[in-house]
Amino acid sequence: MNLFNLIKYINFRFREKKKLATKMKSYFKTNSEFLTSGTYSLAKSESGKIIAYKHNSRNKFFVEKIVDTGYIFSDWQNRIKSNIRQFVDLVIDIPTIKIKSLKPSFNGELIMVTYNQDVKIFDLKSKTVVNLVKDNHSYLKLIKTTNIFKDYFDIPIISSNPIKQTYIERFIDFKPYSNWSLGEKEDAVRTIFSNYKNYFIYCSANSHFISRDIRDELAILKNLCDGSELLATLSTVIKNSLDSEWTYVNCHGDMVFSNILLYKKNYYIIDWIDSGKHIFFYDLFNFMFGEATFHRNYYYLEKFISGTFDHYLSGVFKLFNHTYDKEKKIYYLALFLINRIRFRIENKNDENLVAVFSSYHDTFNTFVKKIKSMEKKTVC
Known part of the structure; x- marks a missing residue:
């Protein structure tokens, strides 16, 4: 400069x-x-x-x-x-x-x-x-989602007022994420994963889910951002897949460490405005992907690659009658990203979309390289 x-x-x-x-x-x-x-x-x-x-x-x-x-x-x-x-x-x-x-x-x-x-x-x-909350639809969706999630997660919402479109939260005097120890991050992941499994059991038992064809999602995306290199990459990954029908449930929508407040060994989930229907493993992948994209920390994606989460994900997939295949991790990340991109385009309305998609593409390509590198080591 x-x-x-x-x-x-x-x-x-x-x-x-x-x-x-x-x-x-x-x-x-x-x-x-x-x-x-x-x-x-x-x-x-x-x-x-x-x-x-x-x-x-x-x-x-x-x-x-x-x-x-x-x-x-x-x-x-x-x-x-x-x-x-x-x-x-x-x-x-x-x-x-x-x-x-x-x-x-x-x-x-x-x-x-x-x-x-x-x-x-x-x-x-x-x-x-x-x-x-400015938008009434977003407000009603947020209140509906948190009323369900509060049975499984610590949420600091105290009360709501639909007439004024407001809700009151208890202030959490949190520890800044940049000061978390690795042990605290690991404990947060264990807590969130455990809570999500209980939530998924509830969704499965009460039929609180819908099915969508990922090819339909991709077709909508092509109309929204045709010409995107990232979209072309994701299309290539999923085009030959036979399992195109996937389960969607209500999710937080922006599950990253910055939306998890640590206070006295408790983890509080905030900022539910992005909540909505997503592929069921969306939130779990979002925190891994977000950590790599915005913090250059591939620790959790590498744990996913190494198989650390395989047993957990296998159990979660079974709850919704899907079979988890540990050899299809690139495919699963592509499914998450298709959901993420569509939500970002339809709801964020940000001027940095091109730069954001470029960052997503870089992270996805790095993920693919890490998997291929591990496969080569395994063969050797």
Whole structure:
């Protein structure tokens, strides 16, 4: 990055901060009943969440935790940009927002806007979070899913209000994912896998599932993003498969470590807005794939390749009358990705879609290479 581009980027960051302040003012206006009066500072996480908070030590400490996602950038240019952004934020006078609320119904001091424009407002003093969901369909789906999942997972939702499309959560003073030990990550995986098996038993016993033909899913995808290299790769993987009918159940939809909050050896699942019908092993594969794609950590995909999860997956597949074949791991990952891509296109509406698909493709290709490398070692 030369000096001209550096100056250009600093100017861009300055303008971005001003736009951020303008954008946040509209959210303050529509949600003033939940916020206390005062001056709010602005921040933005690496994952794109916009945050405004009253500047005290309690709020500042929490913002530092949620901005610290542990994300590892995929190339040196992005790493440099991240460092420059942090530097610019230090030297540029970031705009603040002043609000005055007469009689707030909730003593919020921190507001966060998610990628889909939903809002989370935190009262850290009383350890409570109010969530405002913009889309009614998404809200009803979230409440329905969590009402089922709460019997199998720790979910901090306390109450909901369908009229206002809000729900209240207990604030979890979590340990940042970047500070988790390997033992804590392993314990989280064991806990999540065990909970999912119990949930799958419930789904199977109560016929809470549907069947879909993966070829139909692929045909829909071709209409949505024809010409994608990743889609062409996945099409090649599944085209000769005879088992095209697959079981779909309600899933979390974004099961990654950043949506698992660790507090006093308990694992709480948050952010259910992506919940919906997916292929039954979707969430299990999502955390392995997400860890490799966004953290460059292939540890769990390598455990999958080595057969660590074979016995567990075999039992889960049987619950839905499928036969698990340990030689078809590339195929299973392709099935997951077809689901993931379709959901991303239909629901995320993000401008970085091409870059995201490129990252997915890189991870998938690396996975295939690792499997082929293991096969060669086995033959030798």
